[in-house]
Amino acid sequence: MSLIYETYEFNQNPDTNDMKLLFENLKLHNHSEMGKIINVFQRLNCDFTIISEFPYVDRNFRDSYYIYHSKKFFAHERDCIRLLIFKGKIDLNSYLPFSEESEIQLNSIFIGFIVIQPIYSGLIGTTVIDPSYLKDCCEYMCLGKFNCTMRGFY
Numbered sequence: 160m161s162l163i164y165e166t167y168e169f170n171q172n173p174d175t176n177d178m179k180l181l182f183e184n185l186k187l188h189n190h191s192e193m194g195k196i197i198n199v200f201q202r203l204n205c206d207f208t209i210i211s212e213f214p215y216v217d218r219n220f221r222d223s224y225y226i227y228h229s230k231k232f233f234a235h236e237r238d239c240i241r242l243l244i245f246k247g248k249i250d251l252n253s254y255l256p257f258s259e260e261s262e263i264q265l266n267s268i269f270i271g272f273i274v275i276q277p278i279y280s281g282l283i284g285t286t287v288i289d290p291s292y293l294k295d296c297c298e299y300m301c302l303g304k305f306n307c308t309m310r311g312f313y
Contacts, residue, residue, distance in 0.1 A: 167209045168248050172201050185211065185240055187281040195283055196273065204294040207270060208245045214238030217274045220284050236277035239284060244270040272307060
């Protein structure tokens, strides 16, 4: 199966209607998790682009899948969806061919990512967001460096 990338552009402070197409394409029907995702996107202090990546192998989910979910009497997908978030409106093709310069440019507008696990109509998994892009944020956060690649080279 080849990787599928879809692009979604949003203005700052999107509402549920703005997210409708994204949620339909992701087959995300868990209203609790949808609310959490909308909450994160509404806190972003800029226009942004989401690039969905499927299938995505999340090492954290894959562990729990093989330890727990694969032994149940109903089928679960084992591949996740990853939502990559970039500042502003972008066209990834404009960064090709890949170069050190394009890597620097993409890193400068990379906000983070959210992994959607394929169980219970879409649970939020690993989430990494650069806190400098969040407004009105007064929760506790674990800060650290995290590496992320896309299309095998970003």
